[in-house]
Amino acid sequence: MTPGPRAVALVAGAALLTRRALRRRIKASPLWPLPALDPPVSGRPRPRALRLLLTAREAVADGVVQLRLEGAGLPRWEPGAHVDLVLPSGLVRSYSLCGDPADTSSYTVATRLVTDGRGGSREVHQRLTVGTELEVRGPRNRFPLVDAPSYVFVAGGIGITPVLPMLRALPDGTEWRLLYGGRTRASMPYLDRLRGLAGAGDGGRRLTVVAGDEDGRPDLDALFADVHQGTAVYCCGPEGLTAAVRERLPAGATLHTERFTPGAGAAGDTEFQLELRRSGRTLTVPAGSSVLAAVRRVLPDTAYSCEQGFCGTCRQRVLEGEADHRDELLTDVERTDSLLICVSRARGDRLVLDM
Numbered sequence: 001m002t003p004g005p006r007a008v009a010l011v012a013g014a015a016l017l018t019r020r021a022l023r024r025r026i027k028a029s030p031l032w033p034l035p036a037l038d039p040p041v042s043g044r045p046r047p048r049a050l051r052l053l054l055t056a057r058e059a060v061a062d063g064v065v066q067l068r069l070e071g072a073g074l075p076r077w078e079p080g081a082h083v084d085l086v087l088p089s090g091l092v093r094s095y096s097l098c099g100d101p102a103d104t105s106s107y108t109v110a111t112r113l114v115t116d117g118r119g120g121s122r123e124v125h126q127r128l129t130v131g132t133e134l135e136v137r138g139p140r141n142r143f144p145l146v147d148a149p150s151y152v153f154v155a156g157g158i159g160i161t162p163v164l165p166m167l168r169a170l171p172d173g174t175e176w177r178l179l180y181g182g183r184t185r186a187s188m189p190y191l192d193r194l195r196g197l198a199g200a201g202d203g204g205r206r207l208t209v210v211a212g213d214e215d216g217r218p219d220l221d222a223l224f225a226d227v228h229q230g231t232a233v234y235c236c237g238p239e240g241l242t243a244a245v246r247e248r249l250p251a252g253a254t255l256h257t258e259r260f261t262p263g264a265g266a267a268g269d270t271e272f273q274l275e276l277r278r279s280g281r282t283l284t285v286p287a288g289s290s291v292l293a294a295v296r297r298v299l300p301d302t303a304y305s306c307e308q309g310f311c312g313t314c315r316q317r318v319l320e321g322e323a324d325h326r327d328e329l330l331t332d333v334e335r336t337d338s339l340l341i342c343v344s345r346a347r348g349d350r351l352v353l354d355m
């Protein structure tokens with residue numbers, strides 16, 4: 001969506017405004033919040049889209065920046081929820097909300113700079129300045145806090161962001177432990193807040209901080225030593241950490257994980273033949289590969305962004321075969337002839353795309 005002259009003027013002037021003045025503008029402007037993207041053409045709604053203003057950015061640890069995005073009457077969210085930011089370049093990235101769920105005037109997210117990543121975090125760290133207007137989709141929650149008799153949280157690095165609002169939401173007296181790991185203490189955001197939340201509960205054993213350069217690897221066996229039947233174990237962090245937690249998960253505990261980037265393949269995926277009719281190529285898409293990955297091996301310029309089925313960049317027309325849709329964007333009508341190749345697959349053994 002191209003911003004109108006009023007939006008352009010608002011953004012250009014925003015960098016010069018104080019936060020209070022920005023808030024006054026946001027509340028007074030008819031631009032906030034903007035309506036959703038195209039209206040749905042079937043009963044299934046699209047994810048909501050808002051235009052929010054970046055009103056504060058703060059370094060909260062080495063290589064970690066916290067952003068406050070303001071609007072008015074923002075949708076409420078539950079701990080574990082995330083939003084998708086559409087960056088000025090068009091890249092779409094998901095970030096867990098780590099502020100106050102009751103605050104309907106702003107969303108807070110934090111992101112770690114990944115210098116050898118795909119470019120999203122570099123853009124956030126290097127190009128997003130106060131006064132930037134961003135399209136924000138969501139919030140959505142794939143990592144909800146369930147009712148349980150007790151909780152164990154395991155967070156690695158920036159994986160602490162969804163855990164922070166979960167801890168705040170737990171009723172007084174809830175039994176919980178958190179193991180929070182990172183490369184160094186200086187790289188770990190929100191340590192003071194976590195110490196405040198942990199207080200002296202459970203004899204001061206609620207919070208274990210493991211900085212790799214001082215303490216080595218986290219001792220998961222010790223963490224799980226006295227886990228009870230029904231304990232909910234929440235893990236958010238690098239794949240290696242999640243795999244280690246899964247391996248050591250005590251019987252009777254339930255594991256809850258969050259992963260923004262789809263894995264190589266879901267259980268039950270099978271290989272199929274993919275014909276790219278305009279290019280005259282036929283490929284095999286293995287069980288452990290996405291269609292996008294297979295296509296990019298022969299058509300490396302194929303457009304994509306989020307790789308999670310919510311931005312629509314990778315949409316392609318289906319000419320033959322039945323699609324197994326796994327995205328969160330296309331409406332039922334759009335699904336009759338289109339496929340988001342980053343997440344969706346073939347339901348049978350052959351699919352033909354118009355590319």
Ligand code: FES
Pocket residue numbers: 303304305306307308309310311312313314315340341342343
């Ligand atoms: Fe975003 Fe496929 S790359 S939906």
